[in-house]
Amino acid sequence: MTLTNPQIVEGLRALPGDNAVIAEPARMGNFLSEPRKRFHAAAVAVAIPGSVAALQALMAWANENRVPVIPQGGNTGLVGGQVPLAGNEVIVSTTRLDKVRGVDADAGHMTVEAGVILQEAQRVADEAGAMFPLYIASQGSARIGGVLSSNAGGVQVLAYGNARELCLGVEAVLADGRLYRGLNALRKDNTGYDLKDLLVGAEGTLGIITAATLKLFPKPEAQETAIANVASPAEALDLFYALRERTGGRLTAFELMPRFGIGLQLTHGMIDRDPTASLSPWYALIEVSRMRGGTPGALQAGLEEALGTGMIADAVVAESLEDRALMWAAREQMSDVQSREGASIKHDVSVPIAEVPRLIAEGIAAVERIAPGIRPCPFGHMGDGNIHFNFSQPVGADPKAFMAGAEPIHAAIYEAVLRLGGSVSAEHGIGQLKTGLLRQVKDPVAFEMMRAIKQALDPNGILNPGKVLE
Ligand SMILES: Cc1cc2nc3c(=O)[nH]c(=O)nc-3n(C[C@H](O)[C@H](O)[C@H](O)COP(=O)(O)OP(=O)(O)OC[C@H]3O[C@@H](n4cnc5c(N)ncnc54)[C@H](O)[C@@H]3O)c2cc1C
Known part of the structure; x- marks a missing residue:
């Protein structure tokens, strides 16, 4: 028998152990609203167990009564995994399990x-x-x-x-x-x-x-941080290889950034000065960690070598913690600044690192054919082959009309990603956003194995139903 919403709330409140229960819609807002504001279903209640034993009691009861449950932590996920899909779920927040x-x-x-x-x-x-x-x-x-x-x-x-x-x-x-x-x-x-x-x-x-x-x-003793000017993602890749060889395991970050994104942050006042040495279509934000006993200046020396061979055109090394913070702010705000420019279409994808330049070149060319005037803003973890392949709407375009045309743009990017041996979700997951896509692109045998595991561990399908697997 399916429980009604009041019966679910009553059942939760009657559980043994310390389970705080919120059932008033007005108090659930923070648990329902996710960072990208794409998903808007209600929940029956939010339960906040105060101990592992209380959570065990809750799950045993939910399983017996076939009550769907959504685990939630900080609610910062970007694919809607932590928020309701059908409106009949109970959110289980882990916020009190904090020892x-x-x-x-x-x-x-x-x-x-x-x-x-x-x-x-x-x-x-x-x-x-x-x-x-x-x-x-x-x-x-x-x-x-x-x-x-x-x-x-x-x-x-x-x-x-x-x-x-x-x-x-x-x-x-x-x-x-x-x-x-x-x-x-x-x-x-x-x-x-x-x-x-x-x-x-x-x-x-x-x-x-x-x-x-x-x-x-x-803990590293110090970090050396720099932004180097590179003519294209292909030059960025050469620089990555060169610095990785020169600095060994000490190269801890290598992020690609387009000038477009830095320019937008300056225009919108999100950074108060330009963190780069000079104008360039692309930049690499690089960090080398120096361990105790290590020799200082490894990054500076690597960049001088790269300047000497013409691999990079210019570079600036952070001279203070403030410089370093500014460089990282420019990288971390790369996605946020796009929302100040109207609508944007985003992809979190990865390819083998040697294919990153091809992915960016072919992805931009394909999307510009579909939507002339679109403003590409690919950036991210180049050293892992993980690019956040984002596009801002053309200047003056209607945001709704732009978003209505997202499907062929997604298709073009995913086609390039798959052709180059990549993944359609590099680090943000599947959630409820990409279940259809996963079904399309995952090897059918792998998909069946995933289903079999889910069936074995959650035969009644109460744990985050409709997420990851449709
Ligand atoms: C500004 C911003 C920047 C980000 N940057 C990055 C980044 O650089 N790299 C990156 O990989 N991700 C990034 N993310 C997304 C990232 O996935 C999340 O921020 C983080 O990993 C999720 O933690 P959370 O506690 O908020 O989980 P939630 O959003 O609450 O949940 C995420 C998923 O985990 C499940 N879940 C939560 N807790 C549990 C649990 N205890 N047991 C089982 N399942 C659980 C949920 O059901 C959901 O499916 C970013 C997000 C934002 C908003």
């Missing part, structure tokens, strides 16, 4: 609960004399459970890997309320299937992560 369970900087790991904010996890690591190297622009709100469930990437994947690679073990409540106790700090464990890697990146469809053991690293 640090242990830190061992010498051994290189810490265990934190799912609701710990990413920035707080970084702070805890720092205070213990170590570094948790996952940096994303939403780190002040995103929570560890959400970061792991969306396998977030960010600006240092190049050197440290994405969330999956930074996680040693997880604890999770399964769809039926059982607890998977997978917290361990082992670097080696070949005892069968890797269940941690299934739960990480599952976007809340296979279980609710309650805690994780995360890798810690030695």
